Amino acid sequence: MNKKPGYVFVWPISTRLIHWMMAFSFITAFITSFYEHLLHDHVALGFIFLVIIIYRIIWGIIGPRYATFNTFKLKPSELKEYFVEKIRNRWRKIPAGHNPASSWYTVWAIIVGTVIVVSGLLLYGVQEAKGVFRFLNDDYTDYIYLLEDVHKYASYLFFAWVVIHITGVLVEQFWHRTGMVFAMVSGYKKTEGEDTEVKSLLSFFAYMMIFMAIATYFFIISSNYNFLTLQKYTDIDYEQVHPVFYEKCGECHKIYPPYLLPEKSWKRVMKGLGNHFGEEITEANITKAQQASILAFLEENAAESSKREAAVKVMDSLEKWYPKAVTKTPYWRETHQDIPRSVFKQKEIKDKSNCIACHKDIDRGNLDDMNIIFHN
Ligand code: HEC
Ligand code: HEC
Structure with missing residues (x-):
């Protein structure tokens, strides 16, 4: 006997939580992806998504009635029939579990979702030199753009999928009047079939996974230095490493890390000290020997020899052209193009070259x- 006459209990709370946590983590991760300074939150939300996908895959194997993959209707002929029936018969019966469209939808979501999290983790490692794959930054920076595209377009695809899904649910709700919107809230569907039951061991597993997803989120949010977020690079004490460079080149502005410009640019900067952005720097300020030592240091640590994201991207954006300023590189212009000019004029900033602001x-x-530090 079903608990509620005329209805079938299809989605137990564990399945509903999977659904809503996936929806929530995807949407929030999608939104935060548009803000560079929210990368940390983006990664934490992505991890909820990751744990939930793993959970959904396991749930599809060992889960309760209606959730398992073997109940999915994946034959193309069934999908066609489903849509033909949908158009022909407004008052058709709906199945208790997944219909052919939602079966396909779930399988696709799991596949595309997996592509998103794997490419995201790899990108975090290769590009940002962070997380469990940070070691890949050593050798695989050539793949940054490929990974970026895969990650981005898979997410767009998933987003489009979400829109189609919501449209489908609304059509069910308002055209077919099947009460679909409430099914994922209450767990009940207006149809025929047997109620589902979840064994207590299975429930325990479900709550463990949900707990894991939330715990991972807070673990990441809480620290930039645990094994899921740690960066391969540590801060450099330039004052220690090259005191002359630190002192002399940090006199009027904070020093610019050498990895931000290629060797040829640094050569130009050091040859042109006589007219350094309107300032005249002479041997009275920095002796010939000090200049030579600074140039050697800058060249040794120039963009060519670094795998940091900024170094790699500055190099890729320059083609046989070696500006004397980081702010002149196409990469810098591109990454800062959305910042209004008025922001750079604020009194705490004053100038775009004042990076440290x-x-x-x-x-x-x-x-x-x-x-x-986000100014607006
Ligand atoms: C006498 C003051 C002074 C000293 C010393 C000085 N600079 Fe500068 N530098 C400037 C000014 C002024 C600018 C223009 C940007 C600004 O207003 O900060 C600038 C800009 C730069 C930029 C371009 C920043 C951008 O917009 O991308 C680089 C690179 C740079 N300096 C490198 C050096 C190096 C290397 C040394 C040491 C050899 C050095 N500077 C020493 C005054 C100085
Ligand atoms: C007005 C504040 C401001 C100033 C000044 C500024 N930046 Fe930025 N920078 C930002 C913001 C904001 C972003 C993130 C842009 C985005 O969300 O895509 C950024 C992004 C970057 C990135 C890309 C980071 C990444 O991981 O994609 C680099 C590299 C960078 N800045 C270098 C510099 C350097 C070097 C200077 C000085 C010559 C500088 N910035 C001056 C605000 C500033």
């Missing part, structure tokens, strides 16, 4: 997205 610790070589 917005990038805490850049004078220690740290350009972590988390360190961006």
Whole structure:
């Protein structure tokens, strides 16, 4: 006997939580992806999504009635029939479990979702040199753009999928009047079939996974330095590493980390000290020997020899052209193009070359997205 006459209990609370946590983590991760300084939150939300996908896959194997993959209707002929029936018969009966469209939808969501989290984790490792795959930054920076595209377009695809899904549910709700919107809230569907039951061991597993997803989120949010978020690079104490460079080149502005420009640019900067952005720097300020030592240091640590995201991208954006300023590189212009000019004129900033006003610790070589001080 079903608990509620005329209705079938299809989605137990554990399945409903999977559904809503997946929806919530995807949407919030999608939104935060548009803000560089929210990368940390984006990654934490992505981890909820990751744990939930793993959970959904296991749930599809060992889960309760209506949730398992073997009840999915995946034959193309069934899908066609489903839509033909949908158009022909407004008052058709709906199945208790997944219909052919929602079966396909779930399988696709799991596949595309997996592509999103795997490419995201790899990108976090290769590009940001962070997380469990940070070691991949050593050799695989050539793949940054490919990974970025896969991650991005898979997410767009998933987003489009979400829109189609919501449309489908609304059509069910308002055209077919099957009360679909409430099914994922109350767990009940207006149809025929047997109520589902979840064994207590299975429930325990479900709550463990949900707990894991939330715990992972807070574990990431709480620290930039645990094994899921740690960066391969640590802060550089330039004062220690090259005191002359630190002192002489940090006199009028904070030092610019050498990895932000290629060797040829640094050569130009050091040859042109006589007219350095309107300032005249002479041997009275920095002796010939000091200049030579600074140039050697800058060249040794120039963009060519670094795998940091900014170094790689500055190099990729320059083609046989070696500007004397980071702010002249196409990469810098591109990453800062959305910042209104008025922001750079604020009195705490004054000038676009005043990186440290917005990038805490850049004078220690740290350009972590988390360190961006957001002005607007
Ligand atoms: C006498 C003051 C002074 C000293 C010393 C000095 N600079 Fe500068 N530098 C400036 C000014 C002024 C600018 C223009 C941007 C600004 O207003 O901060 C600038 C800009 C730069 C930029 C371009 C920043 C951008 O917009 O991307 C680089 C690179 C740079 N300096 C490197 C150096 C190096 C390397 C040394 C040490 C050899 C050095 N500077 C020493 C005054 C100085
Ligand atoms: C007005 C504040 C501001 C100033 C000044 C500024 N930046 Fe930025 N920078 C930002 C913001 C905000 C972002 C993130 C843009 C986004 O969301 O895509 C950013 C992004 C970057 C990135 C890309 C980070 C990434 O991981 O994608 C680099 C590299 C960078 N800035 C370097 C510099 C350097 C070098 C200077 C100084 C020559 C500088 N910035 C000056 C605000 C600033």
